[in-house]
Amino acid sequence: MTVPERLPRDFFARPTLTVARELLGARLVRIEPDGQRTAGIIVETEAYIGEEDQGCHARAGRTPRTAVMYGPPGHAYVYFTYGMHWLFNVVTEQEGFPAAVLVRALLPTEGLERMAARRRNRPRREWTNGPAKLCQALAIDGSFHGADLCTPEAMLFLEPAVTFPDESVTTGPRVGLNTVPEPWKSIPWRFMVRSPHLFLT
DNA sequence: AGCACGATTAACT
């Protein structure tokens, strides 16, 4: 039995748009304390890039909340919003430059029963089709904020899995930036796989 | 110290 391959720090230490595109098809894996894996294939991401990006939390500069985004790539930036939801990002670019990729949707592949239970037995398609939903399904919360996703010991990490061709990928404006000024509100930094099931052989 | 609002979701009409 070989150690499962994990995406290395070099993967994340690249331009954020490249990482956001290439994370489509990667598998996000959570290993729970009892050893159970819950995982899914990433099918939607968004890029948040630097202090100039008025949609990025780092627009406010370095604060206690955003400090992780200024740190080394390949770490988790997990934050709490709307008083009840956790959202999971991966830090990108070189240390010192604040940027991250928000993971917005997965196709569930492992630990299906646990996902269903944590998603209150809703239909399968509603388990991980939103950034807060996938955090609930995989039990990702603030305890992972700042966690290194690239070490062999990490209990939350990414694995290479599927390659989605460019024809299957669409882009568009990022979601939920209603009060953000242009051009940041409309810049197409959202990446989606159109019909992911057609490409899963 | 107070306040407005958010990288959302679920349950409405």
Added chain:
DNA sequence: GTTAATCGTGCTC
């Protein structure tokens, strides 16, 4: 289509 839920964060006083 609309709206309540619910609280940490960052900004203003």
